[in-house]
Amino acid sequence: MKTKTKIFSPFLILMGVTILLPMVTMLLTSFHLDGDGQFTFANYTTIFTQAYYRQAIFNSLGISIVAALIGLIIAVLGAWAITRLSAKAQAAALTLFNIATSFAGIPLAFSLIILFGNDGVLNAVMAGLGSAVHSPSIYSLGALILAYVFFEVPLGILFLYPPFREISRDWQEASLMLGANRRFYLIHIVLPIVLPNLIETLIILFANAMGTYETMYALTGNNIATIPIIIGSLMNGSLNANIPLASALSTVFVLSIVVLVTIGNWLTKRKRTLQTVAVATKRPARNRHRLLDGYPVLMRGMKSK
Amino acid sequence: MTTERKWSVGILTMIAGLLLLPILATLIYSFATNWVKTILPASWTLKWYGQLVTNSDFLTATINSLIVGAAAVVVAMVIFLPVIFYINVFDERLKAKVRYLMVMPYAVPGIVLVTGLVQIYGNLPIPKLIFLILIITALSFPAFYQSLDNVFMSRDFRGMFEQARMLGERPVSAFVHVILPNIKTGVFVAMLLTFTTGFSEYVITNIFLNGDYETFKIYMYRLMKANGNANSVLTVCYFGLLILVAIILMKLSGKDVKAGK
Known part of the structure; x- marks a missing residue:
């Protein structure tokens, strides 16, 4: 069909030129040494055997898991709370959290330094109050995770709100009438229904934290090695620039996220099949698309994390 | 107010409060001459605002x-x-297939994509700015798509488009005259979010263009290292932009609800 070709060619060319081609190049480059055309696995061997890179992978995983879990817990509370507001207030709250996902990167890092830094506002206020308590160091691991929580929570809320909204109040009334208590209702009725969404959201939050560069770079420079920070420093054109090694790290990154998303899809698909049998409730049609379900209406595209 | 309502308002106030705290601190800081050992700044000033606005780097x-x-x-x-x-x-x-592109920003964050970009387009004679714009557009696709995800449900757009075609309109003209006026709110939201994505981009701009093209975020990083007071003003400007976008979106979402019902 001619119209279809006309409409899709520019789109496919754009995506090919900006996403596909760079990714293929990244993959090919990862099998060469810097300045050498020979095929080799050396970059991958380096990543998985040298302590520095292993530590970076470990750091990335650790920070991301903790940030995603904390983000998820707070987001569950937040998303639930929004569903209890009036329709108008719900829309307003969602818009605010949607915009809050842009509150990341350099502006977030800078304002956290203003707040918690050594010469920061919190220390000034504490001193003003005559207190000897000092704010915790903004450059510690705990503070870094706090920084991640700032953009993970709004993102989690945007993903969890749509499924939470589908939980009908009638179900609670019905189960309470049938003699169930609140705890039974939450664990045996609500949890099985939202569990796939919780898993999906956790995966998205984890992947989002894994790819965080801007916030981390603005807060600590290259001091704490994570996968994105190392890629950044290898790309920077400085003395230790090594694009093939950066490409290998990037390939490992993309593959692990793809594997994770696939496992997530498989898990939630199984859960949903079971649950369709267990809960004879009409599932909202939008839940068929698995990982993309809760994708918020006004989701930001690329966030500057 | 029921206890449930009280809890939900309490939780949201705490989350919003946590998110707003650094912004508030930065806002007050931007008006302070100095702020060392007091609850509020010892004295107030607009000096940092004047300094930033008159700086040509800010404008650039x-x-x-x-x-x-x-x-x-x-x-x-x-x-x-x-x-x-x-x-x-x-x-x-x-x-259903295009929806899979929605996970793209998570599977391929900017810092990963840039490794390939530098390799292919780093040494071409074509200005890199053109590639940067194309890349940022591609990355804003999920936001653009999502803003328009629901707007086509409200009416029979297929029928409208085909009728316009039968009446002799060319496809582009049928789209612009018949379809576009009916989806303009969604299109405007999509434009706004794409613009914000482009305006705020940092990682790719910085590494791919080697810092040669100083955008708002790159300037912010430079200023952050050089002058905290001036940068607090810049950060406040950025938050101001985000808040403006939020207000516009809120006004529009109200309009959507009315139009949809």
């Missing part, structure tokens, strides 16, 4: 970011809008 960085944001909007309108219209109105099966 803002204009550079505006260019990237606006250009991304134009490219997205020309390339994405027809595709999104087509898959929503004519081809639902294709739509």
Whole structure:
């Protein structure tokens, strides 16, 4: 069909030129040494055997898991709370959290330094109050995770709100009438229904934290090695620039996220099949698309994390 | 107020409070001459605002970011809008496939993509700014798509489009005159979010263009290292922009609800 070709060619060319081609190049480059055309696995061997890179992978995983879990817990509370507001207030709250996902990167890092830094506002206020308590160091691991929580929570809320909204109040009334208590209702009725969404959201939050560069770079420079920070420093054109090694790290990154998303899809698909049998409730049609379900209406595209 | 209502308001107040705390601190800091050992700054000033606004780097960085944001909007309108219209109105099966692009920003964050970009386009004679704009447009696709995800449900757009075609309108003209006026709120939201994505981009701009093209965020990073007071003003400007976008979106979402019912 001619119209279809006309409409899709520019789109496919754009995506090919900006996403596909760079990714293929990244993959090919990862099998060469810097300045050498020979095929080799050396970059991958380096990543998985040298302590520095292993530590970076470990750091990335650790920070991301903790940030995603904390983000998820707070987001569950937040998303639930929004569903209890009036329709108008719900829309307003969602818009605010949607915009809050842009509150990341350099502006977030800078304002956290203003707040918690050594010469920061919190220390000034504490001193003003005559207190000897000092704010915790903004450059510690705990503070870094706090920084991640700032953009993970709004993102989690945007993903969890749509499924939470589908939980009908009638179900609670019905189960309470049938003699169930609140705890039974939450664990045996609500949890099985939202569990796939919780898993999906956790995966998205984890992947989002894994790819965080801007916030981390603005807060600590290259001091704490994570996968994105190392890629950044290898790309920077400085003395230790090594694009093939950066490409290998990037390939490992993309593959692990793809594997994770696939496992997530498989898990939630199984859960949903079971649950369709267990809960004879009409599932909202939008839940068929698995990982993309809760994708918020006004989701930001690329966030500057 | 029921206890449930009280809890929910309490939780949201705490989350919003946590998110707003650094912004509030930065806002007050931007008006302070100095703030060392007092609950509020010892004295107030507009000095940092004056310093920033009269700085030519500030103007350059803002204009550079505006260019990237606006250009991304134009490219997205020309390339994405027809595709999104087509898959929503004519081809639902294709739509299910396009949805998989939504995980793209998570699987391929900017810092990963840039490794390949530098390799292929780093040494071409074509200005890198053109590639940057195309890349940012591509990355804003999920936001653009999502803003328009629900707008095609409200009416029979297929029928409208086909009738206009039968009346002799050419496809582009039928789209612009018949379809576009009916989806303009969604399109505006999509444009706004694409613009914000372009305006705020940092990682790719910085590494791919080697810092040669100073955008708002790159200037912010430089200023952050050099002058905290001035940078607090810049950060406040950025938050101001985000809040402005939020207010516009809120006004529009109210309009959508009315139009949809």
